[in-house]
Amino acid sequence: MSKSPKRLAPTLWLTVAGVFAGLPVLWMLLTSFQPLEELVGNGRHLIPGSLTLGAYREVLSAFPFGQWFVNSVLVAGAVVAGNLVFDTLAAYGLARIPFRGRQAVLTLILATLMIPTQVILVPLYLVMRDLGWIDTYWALIIPFLASPTGIFLLRQHFVTLPVQLDEAAAIDGAGRLRTLVSILLPNSWAALGTVAVLKFMWTWGEFAWPSLVTNNEMLRTLPVGLAQFQNQFAPRWDLLMAGSVLAAIPVVLAFVLLQRTFVRGLTGGAVKE
């Protein structure tokens, strides 16, 4: 009896927070299945009268949504793959191989941690222009194939693995690459997963940069395509929400499947499970 009011407040608040977080997502879904007349007709409706797949059909046929989807998958996939290879190699070198200049390289990489793309939009655009990469996949992929964040996270992880592992491998005659691939990596799935998931999510959602370097409609990624098509058809909320659902599905699905990895990445390892 004495406990119930104490537990009521937290439960009540958690419900409020859950509704605040979930309702917009639910509303997006609901809108995408409603006919436009119902959305912007006379009077307002909270409960949909009828549901339809019309908006999805129209979005997929009237716009190169399929192509945008493929572009997003291609760009995000390439960036994730590049980071997994290059960040891992660099992190291994910085954690395990003593060489002249290592400290300098480490400092430089840590320094670039604080330079977000937003600050270098102008000069990076000029670099792409000079390379002739405007309106190509290269501009969307190559500058992001390695990242200080990934290197930092993986190096932090490698440092925690006992050096005895490497030494045992060396006694068995394994070279450095062999040691990395067959000894260290199998002990690093969590860290690699975190990097992959973070890179995928960030690249998938990227907007300012891809819309700056692509003019060709067929090269757009989903967020860019979605934002541009809003300008053409402002009041078509049914289409916009259907497009939004399609753009959100892959990351949401990945999140539901790999929740732990996402949470670990998003909180920067601040939360242990």
Add this chain to the structure above:
Amino acid sequence: MTTMTDLPAKHPPGGTAAGSGPDRAGQTSKSRRRSTGALAGWLSVAPALLVILGFTFYPMVQSMLLSTDHWNLLGPRTFVGAENYRTILGAGTFRTSIVNTLVFTAITIVGTYVLALATATAANRELASARLVRTVTVLPAVIPMVVAGLVWKWLYEPDHGLINTLIGLFGVDGARWLFDNDLALPAVAVVSIWKEFGIYALILLGGLQRIPDEIYEAATIDRAGPWRQFRSITLPMLKPATAAVFLLLLFNSFKVFDQVWVMTEGGPGTATLTVVTFIYTRLLTDVGVASAASVVLFVILLTITLVRLKLTSREES
């Protein structure tokens, strides 16, 4: 695959030459290690280093050089010294964007922190339902910001949007939100709060769980009420987590762009023009001014990061 299996064969199988002395064999392999160390080290960092130097570091340096020039990408590029900085710091629009960004940042930080702390405290008491709540509250964080911006633009829509429809149930007319000079900026900030508060709640929850139960038990014996316990135990013990959250929010809020562009493009008028929005609108027409604004933004972000590094190193020691 062959190269990988070949590699170890290069190291002489010292076992057969055991008679010639293990010392010498040990020395050769040691010096070989050392001499290949530099090469292997540089090879391992080379690809990542090239990408980072070429596409982050070099552009950053370029940014500073461009900020002292006058250039519209087509005409000649001329050196004008500090003029671009004088222009942006003196004239209205950039100052407005700084003020807007500060207001946006303040609203986002306070809103996110209060919501996150309340959620973390509640979840800490009521762990049974915390899992479901975690899934729901973290979900917005993974949704692309452009999608979040569009969804909220629809929610804010004055005539048919959900928010005004709900307000209408009480017989009150809703506001014009994104079309209102005073409400547009807070309305845009709400999107950031909605998207991120679940993550920060988790970070704070981590901090809460590190506070030993004994302290609360002792406080209860001393007859301290829940509010007193919250003020005298929870908040002080949560200071490191709070500082981390605060600086992270500060850093991210200064970079705000995506949802602004999708929802208002900086309008109405300049009501939601933020620093990055300012840069974006001048990117290809006034390279010097856009670069100068970028450098100012960089200095701000750099300061935030340095404070952050100082705090974390103090915490570690």
